[in-house]
């Protein structure tokens with residue numbers, strides 16, 4: 092796997108059918124991950140963990156309480172298999188591949204056309220770490236180290252900068268102008284991350300306002 096050049100992307104799952112096959116502790120983990128990203132989760136398993144039963148009961152997921160069947164992947168965006176039956180996992184993989192659908196059989200790289208990275212998530216900021224399967228344990232360690240370095244101040248800065256994206260698109264005429272504007276704030280002096288680390292959001296808002304004045308085209 093180490094020579095596989097994985098294409099890293101961010102998937103929009105909102106409202107899309109995401110199938111999890113297998114309702115053990117691993118299936119639960121995967122269901123929670125998909126739900127956190129707004130997927131429309133369908134669980135297929137004869138038995139499931141109590142937490143999954145509760146999610147089904149409250150209507151957060153749909154639970155088909157039976158073994159997997161080939162037709163289950165119809166109109167599905169993404170499939171994750173976490174059963175304790177290798178033949179079933181292979182079946183899910185083959186059915187998904189036939190439909191050119193995204194499929195991950197947990198911990199079985201030959202039965203995955205995508206693999207899951209370790210993720211550090213703070214607000215809109217998500218940092219994904221993959222070792223291409225070389226060492227998930229190492230990915231987990233790197234995740235902990237990255238979480239220490241890139242946390243709340245960076246996420247907050249992303250939110251504050253997002254607030255002026257509309258202004259920049261409406262006011263600054265070219266891509267180059269907008270790039271110069273955003274880079275002046277992000278890489279500027281004083282460092283906005285340091286200011287946020289010190290809890291001084293007002294100073295960052297002032298920095299942004301200064302940059303807006305400096306970059307706004309002169310009106311004739």
Ligand SMILES: C[C@@]1(CC(=O)O)C2=NC(=C\c3[nH]c(c(CCC(=O)O)c3CC(=O)O)Cc3[nH]c(c(CC(=O)O)c3CCC(=O)O)/C=C3\N/C(=C\2)[C@@H](CCC(=O)O)[C@]3(C)CC(=O)O)/[C@H]1CCC(=O)O
Nearest residue numbers: 197198206207208209210221222223224226227228230231
């Ligand atoms: C990142 C994370 C995300 C997640 O699962 O959501 C993830 N595995 C995690 C944990 C973890 N997995 C394993 C251990 C034990 C220590 C170790 O083996 O290192 C630990 C550590 C622990 O559990 O603490 C065992 C393991 N995993 C795979 C194999 C198969 C093999 O090696 O052949 C085996 C051996 C099974 C065996 O020996 O029987 C395969 C995969 N695991 C992947 C992802 C994909 C590659 C990711 C990458 O690019 O590195 C890939 C290829 C496919 C996939 O499953 O997507 C999550 C971190 C969660 C977090 O903390 O954020």
Ligand SMILES: NC(=O)c1ccc[n+]([C@@H]2O[C@H](COP(=O)([O-])OP(=O)(O)OC[C@H]3O[C@@H](n4cnc5c(N)ncnc54)[C@H](O)[C@@H]3O)[C@@H](O)[C@H]2O)c1
Nearest residue numbers: 113114115116117118135136137138158159173174175179
């Ligand atoms: N639990 C762990 O920490 C761990 C870690 C790494 C890998 N794994 C592997 O991942 C897999 C899942 O682990 P788990 O602990 O969640 O397993 P589990 O045994 O708790 O759950 C298996 C689930 O698969 C379902 N299932 C069985 N046959 C099915 C079928 N035909 N159709 C649909 N669902 C079916 C069962 O009803 C059950 O819900 C196993 O292969 C396990 O070896 C587990």
